[in-house]
Every structure is written in C-alpha cells, then in structure tokens.
Amino acid sequence: MAEHNKELPKIAEIDELGNGTKSEVLSSAQRARIERNRLKARALRDARLVQRPNTDGGPRPAPAPDTGGGFLPDEEAAPAQRPVAPPAPIVDPTERPHCQDCERPFAQSYLFDTFGHPVCDECRDDDGAHALVTRTEARAAFLLKDCDLDLRPPPLRCVRRRNPHGSRLGDMRLYLRAQVEERARLVWGSERALEEERERREEARARSRHNTTARRLRALRMDVRSSLFDRTRALHTHDFGPERYDEAADQYSRVCTDCGHVETYEKM
Structure with a gap:
C-alpha cells in the first residue's frame, strides 16, 4: 500500500518537470490536478479490492464506506466495471501533444486524459467551451x-x-x-443550418400549442351550448345528411334534412 501511495507525487513531479519551468498554477489547473489525483486514488483502491485474494472461499466482505477524506470519490464504482487507471504523463517531449489554445506542448491534462481534447490545464475553461x-x-x-x-x-x-x-x-x-x-x-x-432547424422546430411547437388551445376552446363552447339547450323541447329526431369536413376549422358538420339543424363535431 505504501508503494502505491508514493506513485502520486512522482507523477506530479514528472508533470511539472515535463512542462518546463515551474509557473504559477491557476485555479483551473488546480481543479484539473485534483481531479486526476482523485481518479488515480480511486483506481488504486479498486485495483486492491479486485486483486485481493479470497483465501476462505466465502463471499468477499463489502468494502468500508468512504468517509470523504483525501481524493476518494463520494460514489462507489459499479460492480460490473473494472477499474481503469488514468494514462501516465507523456515523458518523451517529441510525443507530447500541443495545446490548441496556447500551442504549447504538455505532458498531461485532464481534458486530454478524459476526453482526448488537446487542451492543457492552464487553458481549461470550465464555464465556457470546456x-x-x-x-x-x-x-x-x-x-x-x-x-x-x-x-x-x-x-x-x-x-x-x-x-x-x-x-x-x-x-x-x-x-x-x-x-x-x-x-x-x-x-x-453549419451553425446557420442548426439555428434554422431550431427555429423551425420552435415554430412547429408553437403551432401545435395553438391548435391544442383552439380545440379545447371549441370543446368548451360546445359543452356550454349543450348545457343551455332545453331538452324538454327536443322532441324532434334529427335526420342528418352526409357529413362535411371544414379544413380551415378542422371540424366536421352535418345538417338535419328536416329542420336544418347544423351539428359540428370533431373526430379523434
């Protein structure tokens, strides 16, 4: 266990020496280094849990709960996932990637190790593109x-x-x-085509909301009319003719051939 714990300072020293002169560390770089150390500590802990032999042949006891100390994460790794150690810093200066923002080579960065994005820790922008x-x-x-x-x-x-x-x-x-x-x-x-598609979908959603509101208002008016109708006078049985569809109003209608009563309705 002592040998594993000594690996973290060595990796940090290689990172500082690999980047050249020791410069002032920005807040974003500090967060990136903390994140890397957290992932390394988690990988080392999970590797010890997986590789520990079970001599009694019984079920392996559950690991002790995390107290939040050090760089250990708050959550436990899924049982089906095997721990994967983060990549080591690139020691050879000729193989180091160049930051696409400052164009300086770097040995290791959180964005490059996690997402394969060639940006160093000093240029990392957690509130913007990153x-x-x-x-x-x-x-x-x-x-x-x-x-x-x-x-x-x-x-x-x-x-x-x-x-x-x-x-x-x-x-x-x-x-x-x-x-x-x-x-x-x-x-x-292109970004223009993406923006046009956004506007088209927003207009379609607005039309859908308008049509839904119009249907509900028509249904409410029909309910009000039916409640005001004097059913005691409804002795006549309507004989409706063929139905007609009004595309503009999106509704159907039919007319009684005897009294001329018009009935409008919708179909679901």
Whole structure:
C-alpha cells in the first residue's frame, strides 16, 4: 500500500518537470490536478479490492464506506466495471501533444486524459467551451440523436456521475461542450443550418400549442351550448345528411334534412 501511495507525487513531479519551468498554477489547473489525483486514488483502491485474494472461499466482505477524506470519490464504482487507471504523463517531449489554445506542448491534462481534447490545464475553461453538458441537453439544445453521440465515428467520450434525482435513474453521462458543438456542426453542416432547424422546430411547437388551445376552446363552447339547450323541447329526431369536413376549422358538420339543424363535431 505504501508503494502505491508514493506513485502520486512522482507523477506530479514528472508533470511539472515535463512542462518546463515551474509557473504559477491557476485555479483551473488546480481543479484539473485534483481531479486526476482523485481518479488515480480511486483506481488504486479498486485495483486492491479486485486483486485481493479470497483465501476462505466465502463471499468477499463489502468494502468500508468512504468517509470523504483525501481524493476518494463520494460514489462507489459499479460492480460490473473494472477499474481503469488514468494514462501516465507523456515523458518523451517529441510525443507530447500541443495545446490548441496556447500551442504549447504538455505532458498531461485532464481534458486530454478524459476526453482526448488537446487542451492543457492552464487553458481549461470550465464555464465556457470546456463545460460539461448532459446527454439530454446535447439532444435538446444541439438537436443530436443517440447515434450521433455513440455511433458516428469517432464516438464522443464522456464521464459518468451519480444522478442527483435518484440512484434508480442510473448514472448521468456528461460530455464536453466543445466536442458536442463540433459534432452538431458536423451533423447539420453549419451553425446557420442548426439555428434554422431550431427555429423551425420552435415554430412547429408553437403551432401545435395553438391548435391544442383552439380545440379545447371549441370543446368548451360546445359543452356550454349543450348545457343551455332545453331538452324538454327536443322532441324532434334529427335526420342528418352526409357529413362535411371544414379544413380551415378542422371540424366536421352535418345538417338535419328536416329542420336544418347544423351539428359540428370533431373526430379523434
């Protein structure tokens, strides 16, 4: 256990030496380093639980609950998922990726290790392009389907978090906003085409709401008319002719051949 705990400082030293001179760490870089250390601690803990031999042949006792100390996560890993250690820093300077924002090489970053997005920790923007969006938001705001996220090559990488609405709903899948926007431009061709599709769908929803309200008002007026009708005088039995459909009003009507009474109605 002591050997595993000593690996985290070594990786951090390689990261600082690999980036060159030691510079002032921004708040975003601190959050990225904390996230990496948390994932490493979780992987080491899960690896010890999986590889620990069971000598008595009985069921393995449940692990002790997490107290929240150190970098251990709040949630436990799913039993079916095997722990995957985060990638190690790239030591060879010739193989290091370059940040697409500052164009400087880096040995390791949270966005690159988690999403494959070549941005260093110093350029990470958690409130902008590097924010995390849920799968529902990716489908609603960017008009993407599940196949666009999972099947269209390359599939978008995501991180899983516990659903705040309840554990029975399953884990949330969070995607990188910059990658979701790029996938939306790839699917729709351009940002202008995406915006036009948004406007078209909003107009269709508005028309649907208007038609629903109009149908309810017509049904209410018909109920009021029927309640005011004096049924004691309704001795005549109507003999209606063929029905007619009014496309503008979206309703049917038929006329009594004897008294000329017009009856309007809708069909579901």
